[in-house]
Amino acid sequence: MRILVHDYSGHPFQVQLSRWLAGQGHEVLHLFSGAIATPRGRLQRSAADPTGFAVAPIELVAPVDKYNPLRRAWQERGYGRLLAQRIAEVAPQTVLSGNCSPAIQRAAQAAARRAGARFVYWVQDLYADAAARAFAGRLGPLAGAVRRWLERYEAETIARADAGVIITEDFRPILAARGCPGERLTTIENWAPLDEVAPGPRATAWRAAHGLGEAFVFLYAGTLGLKHNPALLAQLARSFADRPQVRIVVVSEGRGRQWLEEAKAAGGLDNLLLLDFQPYERLGEVLASADVLLAILEPFAGVLSVPSKVLTSLCTARPILAAVPQENLAARTLARAGAGLTVPPDDTGAFVAAAQTLYADAALRQRCAASGRAYAETAFDIAVIGPRFIEVLRP
Numbered sequence: 001m002r003i004l005v006h007d008y009s010g011h012p013f014q015v016q017l018s019r020w021l022a023g024q025g026h027e028v029l030h031l032f033s034g035a036i037a038t039p040r041g042r043l044q045r046s047a048a049d050p051t052g053f054a055v056a057p058i059e060l061v062a063p064v065d066k067y068n069p070l071r072r073a074w075q076e077r078g079y080g081r082l083l084a085q086r087i088a089e090v091a092p093q094t095v096l097s098g099n100c101s102p103a104i105q106r107a108a109q110a111a112a113r114r115a116g117a118r119f120v121y122w123v124q125d126l127y128a129d130a131a132a133r134a135f136a137g138r139l140g141p142l143a144g145a146v147r148r149w150l151e152r153y154e155a156e157t158i159a160r161a162d163a164g165v166i167i168t169e170d171f172r173p174i175l176a177a178r179g180c181p182g183e184r185l186t187t188i189e190n191w192a193p194l195d196e197v198a199p200g201p202r203a204t205a206w207r208a209a210h211g212l213g214e215a216f217v218f219l220y221a222g223t224l225g226l227k228h229n230p231a232l233l234a235q236l237a238r239s240f241a242d243r244p245q246v247r248i249v250v251v252s253e254g255r256g257r258q259w260l261e262e263a264k265a266a267g268g269l270d271n272l273l274l275l276d277f278q279p280y281e282r283l284g285e286v287l288a289s290a291d292v293l294l295a296i297l298e299p300f301a302g303v304l305s306v307p308s309k310v311l312t313s314l315c316t317a318r319p320i321l322a323a324v325p326q327e328n329l330a331a332r333t334l335a336r337a338g339a340g341l342t343v344p345p346d347d348t349g350a351f352v353a354a355a356q357t358l359y360a361d362a363a364l365r366q367r368c369a370a371s372g373r374a375y376a377e378t379a380f381d382i383a384v385i386g387p388r389f390i391e392v393l394r395p
Helices: 012-023 069-090 102-114 127-134 136-160 171-177 205-209 231-239 255-267 280-288 308-314 329-337 348-360 362-379 382-393
Strands: 002-007 027-033 053-058 094-098 118-123 163-166 185-187 216-221 246-251 272-275 292-296 320-323 340-343
Touching: 002 012, 002 069, 012 027, 012 053, 012 308, 012 382, 027 069, 053 069, 069 102, 094 102, 094 382, 102 118, 102 136, 118 136, 118 382, 127 136, 163 171, 163 382, 171 185, 185 382, 205 280, 216 280, 231 246, 231 255, 231 272, 231 292, 231 348, 255 272, 280 308, 292 308, 292 348, 308 320, 308 329, 308 362, 320 329, 320 348, 329 340, 329 362, 340 348, 340 362, 348 362
Parallel strands: 002 027, 002 094, 027 053, 094 118, 118 163, 163 185, 216 246, 216 292, 246 272, 292 320, 320 340
Antiparallel strands: none
């Protein structure tokens, strides 16, 4: 097949899928947005890649303004036009697209239809719910009407696709209630590239370069956006302020990182180390430098978004502390894997207490680390996952 895979975010496991598809003899172009600041996967072609694999960014004249709904909508409209142009140029047989707004997906759908291509909507989260809640304060009394319109628009866009991939069964009843039938929806849970994020020694060059020495490190690496509460990380730093051997390390950029910069300065949180996103080639080393890996997700996200950083963390053989809604698939996955501790995201006390527990109990950390990696080795095999996508993608 000639396949165009569009992953707006440029995350690791999506481009791994594209490489795997090309390795099976398909011709694959992998597109992503070059205009957003977010953790990335291996988005450059290498000599070891299959001959049928190509990867390229879609660029805008300015970075996407995540927090201005009107400007972001205008930018997404332009992005959708550029994506449609690439679909027309490539003339694929199948388009697999996700991690973007329904407006971008509509543009891609229309272009796929004009090209005679099959369009598969990869539903990574329910965009309407998150967007409506995030901007509710700015919309005032119109918030309810806007949310209902977004929900219908998103469900209609998914229903118009030739097929859909949802990452959790939790999405199915929600979409059904909004008028999107489930017959053409296939559930394939997300994963992480096992061979790219392997367990490593704790004493890394990265740890030494940042002066962490033998410190006990709680590490958060990833986006701090509208669905994440950075105050949890600041409070964690405060709770360990009297223990100089403990460091809270945050690798992130954007609004949440800026909030933490201000909190650090105001509270004198010298144990809080704030760093920019690191090159993907060093991700395994960065995560291996941690003693405990952190994940957070706001209560309003509920079942609507599954943080992929949890899946990446499972590969590293490190215990995980997650402040996520208990109904979220990430919480269920951690419980299933026995890979760490989860607490409600609105319970700061529980978050700090769980961190204290992991800090004090080395045997618990070792059990969680081993169980998490064992789970990942069973669940994240691309040779098992890939054929399921081929079944969906095939015309």
